Amino acid sequence: RRGLEQHGPISAVGGSSTDQSAPWAGAASTNQRRVCSHSRQPPRPRPPRNPLPSRPSRHSRPYLERYRRAVCYLPVALRGFSVLLCGLLEPCPLGWSMEPISLAEPGIPAANSSSVAQEKFHVLVGVTGSVAALKLPLLVAELLKIPGLEVKVVTTERAKHFYNAQEIPVTLYGDEEEWQLWKGRSDPVLHIELRRWADLMVVAPLDANTLAKVANGICDNLLTCVIRAWDLSKPLLFCPAMNTAMWEHPITARQVEQLKSFGYTEIPCVVKKLVCGDEGRGAMAEVWTIVERVKRILEERDVPRQS
Secondary structure (H helix, E strand, O other): OHHHHHHOOHHHOOOOOOOOOOOOHHHHHHHHHHHHHHOOOOOOOOOOOOOOOOOOOOOOHHHHHOOOOOOEEOOOOOOOOOOEEOOOOOOOOOOOOOOOOEOOOOOOOOOOOOHHHHHOEEEEEEEOOOHHHHHHHHHHHHHHOOOOEEEEEEEOOHHHHOOOHHHOOOOEEOHHHHHHHOOOOOOOOHHHHHHHHOOEEEEEEEOHHHHHHHHOOOOOOHHHHHHHOOOOOOOEEEEEOOOHHHHOOHHHHHHHHHHHHOOOEEOOOEEEEOOOOOEEEEEOOOHHHHHHHHHHHHHHHHHHHHO
16 A cells, blocks of 8 residues: 555556656557557559440440441352441440451452552453463563552463462462352352453463464353453453464464454564474563553553543
8 A cells, every 4th residue: 555655546557648747648649549540441442434344234225326327238148249347437435346347258359449449450361271371470570560550360270280379479260269159149250250350351371272262252261251251341462372383374363363353452472492392483472572561551541541
């Protein structure tokens, strides 16, 4: 009891607010504030505003109805026709990508697909089973050097023997492609599509067999079908190439004149030593001669535009 009376009342030991003179009173209140401050939890991150739904909900359907304006050209049974899905007239609210989609049949040239395509001059090169078909890679390479020119090649099966298809940097069509692309009545016909696509046709070389077929209207492969359906208002150049003995046969002159009567233009064969060893007329014209003739047609075509 004597010790307790010396140190005052018991309430002073606990740091009560009634005894402000106690030396430990301030430290106790400070520790209490620190404990309270550490007990608070950090603030939670705020949720994003207007989160994009993964799929349209019933709340977004009325909003989507304002943007459901698309022009769709659907194919007939999805066979060989272009499918173009135009973009929305206003930005899509859900962030969907509405880029134009083209599902054109591979191997079918699209005519007048854009303004850039309309400016290009389309040249269709026909190659037949003459040994001069060896020059096809060089001819295509030289034609591609002409600005604004687009080139495609139609080949006969026998012509494939004389060149490597890997050396042709453009699309190559043959009989196999025509029958693979046509499956039913609604499918496009390749030789008609090529005829529509081309602005100029160059048959180089034109062998004796194909010359006789064209002169008599025979169309038993892709190349002769294109020529048979050719638009006579468009230019067609043919470059005969055959052995001298075949060239000098009387039937050859008549067949060449028959093609000229159709409005086709001959680039005459030349005299030189042939691959077989004979020397005489019958070799195909030089590649630079053919290319210069194509350039001349382009210049004549551009004259009315400038005037």
